[in-house]
Amino acid sequence: MEYVYYNLIRREGLSAEEVVRLGTYNALLKDDLPEEFKYYKAEEESFESSHDVFLSAFPRGFAWEVISVHSGPPLIAFKFRHWGFFEGPYKGHAPTGEMVEFCGMGLLKSQLLSSCV
Numbered sequence: 001m002e003y004v005y006y007n008l009i010r011r012e013g014l015s016a017e018e019v020v021r022l023g024t025y026n027a028l029l030k031d032d033l034p035e036e037f038k039y040y041k042a043e044e045e046s047f048e049s050s051h052d053v054f055l056s057a058f059p060r061g062f063a064w065e066v067i068s069v070h071s072g073p074p075l076i077a078f079k080f081r082h083w084g085f086f087e088g089p090y091k092g093h094a095p096t097g098e099m100v101e102f103c104g105m106g107l108l109k110s111q112l113l114s115s116c117v
Contacts, residue, residue, distance in 0.1 A: 030043070076107065077106075082101065
């Protein structure tokens with residue numbers, strides 16, 4: 001039974017099973033940008049390799065936080081921030097120590113939570 005459906009604005013949604021299969025980094029960073037603008041290629045990474053890449057580049061972690069929630073269940077709209085300090089190597093690029101962050105909007109559809117409302 002599918003309980004969670006995850007969607008970043010501008011993309012088709014992913015089920016909880018798909019997010020687990022792809023890995024959270026790949027699910028968040030999958031895009032359709034032209035090749036010259038892609039610094040991370042989710043389609044070339046596995047669940048395991050994506051975590052290796054981010055744990056290496058962000059040894060203190062790459063935090064994810066919900067900034068605001070705009071609607072309640074069963075369809076939850078939220079704004080999030082993903083951030084960390086670039087203190088380890090990233091695919092041949094030397095660390096800079098700078099904070100890297102991106103913000104986005106997401107939709108979470110929960111069949112489980114809809115029965116609680």
